[in-house]
Amino acid sequence: MRDLTEQLIELVRRTSTDLSPDVQQTLEQARAQEDAGSAAQSALGTILENVELSRRNSTPICQDTGTPIFYVQHPAGWSTRKLREQIRAAIVEATQKSYLRPNAVDAITDKNSGNNLGDNAFPTIHFEEIEGDELIVDVMLKGGGCENVGAQYSLPNSQLGAGRDLAGVRKVVLDAVQKAQGQGCAPGILGVAIGGDRGSSFYASKEVLFRKMDEKSPDPQLAALEDRLTAEANQLGIGPMGFGGKTTVLATKMTGLHRLPASFFVSVSYMCWAHRRRRMIVRGEEVIYE
């Protein structure tokens, strides 16, 4: 099995320093929509300037390089133990090179490990065996500020008048956006999972954030709700950084899971504008960075 440590370091570098074009494009559109001379427009201007600068200098877009979350899809025959070792080695090296900030803090002793390695969930790595002969590595850097404003609701919620249906889902998602204010570095991207248990629900709400910015849910009902939620969240007027303005949410991504008859969870993962996620595909000798 080939050693991919170098390629993984490059993947992390790109993720941390080079914002995906689809995210940048929505930020540019948002800037064009805000009132000329407003604090909102100037915040978006600074954000875009920073994106360019980070790309040019190969420095982190944001200093909070978050929890590195990997989703690895591998053909039969790959050793996930070796892949895990390589990913962990790449994380240490990327931290050395200042692409990542040392972010792994032991919750009991309060000690920062200094090299971004913690327990088995830091970095978080999910493996899945797939058909075919391509290895696909997706990585997301999920910052703490936006992670802290994520929320999980158990429906029904009488306070919000939210029942166990899509109308109820709409209400709690809007509530989560209002509670987040600018704290998660608005404008954000919403990952929403409906159903599951508490764990699988949050997991799915993150996974759905890998979709392209213009990619809609394959379920027409959810696709319509995604658009509606983005539009209504923007009516809240929270704006970039919570300065007020038209852009609070750039996109909403939704997915449904099976649930127990007794449970109806809605999980909202809030992703800040610095939506750092990238993909690498290994096809024989070839390595492609998307």
Next chain:
Amino acid sequence: MKQLTMPIGDDAIRDLKVGDPVLLSGVMITARDAAHKWMIETFVKKTREARGDDLDVYEAIQPLLNGGAIYHCGPVVAGLDSKQYKFVAAGPTTSIREEPYQGDVMRHFKVKAVIGKGGMGAKTLAACGEVPGVYLHAIGGAASLIAQTVSKVVGVYKYDFGVPEAMWVIEVKDFPAVVTMDSHGGSLHAEIEARSKRELDRLLAAML
């Protein structure tokens, strides 16, 4: 665009109103969760005894904080091994976590400007009125851009808190921010919060 230089005088602070863009220059100190807890417990409330280098650090930071600025930031720093420190990425972190401490830290050290993101609450706003001081909002995530305004890393205290939590003394030139809480009781955050709540209630009352 208003220019502010640390140490900042009372008149300059009173002159600032919510919405004013500013450019900061001079020396500031980064401090976040561990540093605020440490300052409050060891020197303000004195519920924890000073130990190790605590008193030396206190003496060193006191003159810098008097009229100075605290920056809520956990930077990416290069040169950790050689101690030739350089800020690579240094955007603001969420400020509200310091709400239980910030007002008392401002009063104790006479801190005039608190810089971060997301805004703070009533306790800090009250301290802004008394000290007087302001809360300045930097652009969250604009880490490479802000790092370029850091012309020099003067030193670091409490390195054992970890790189993000340590107290970095930095010299900045034209560090950009916006006043979102002023010394006259104004808070953009309280305003936006109330307005968005009204809009939320309206949306929730509507039929799907």
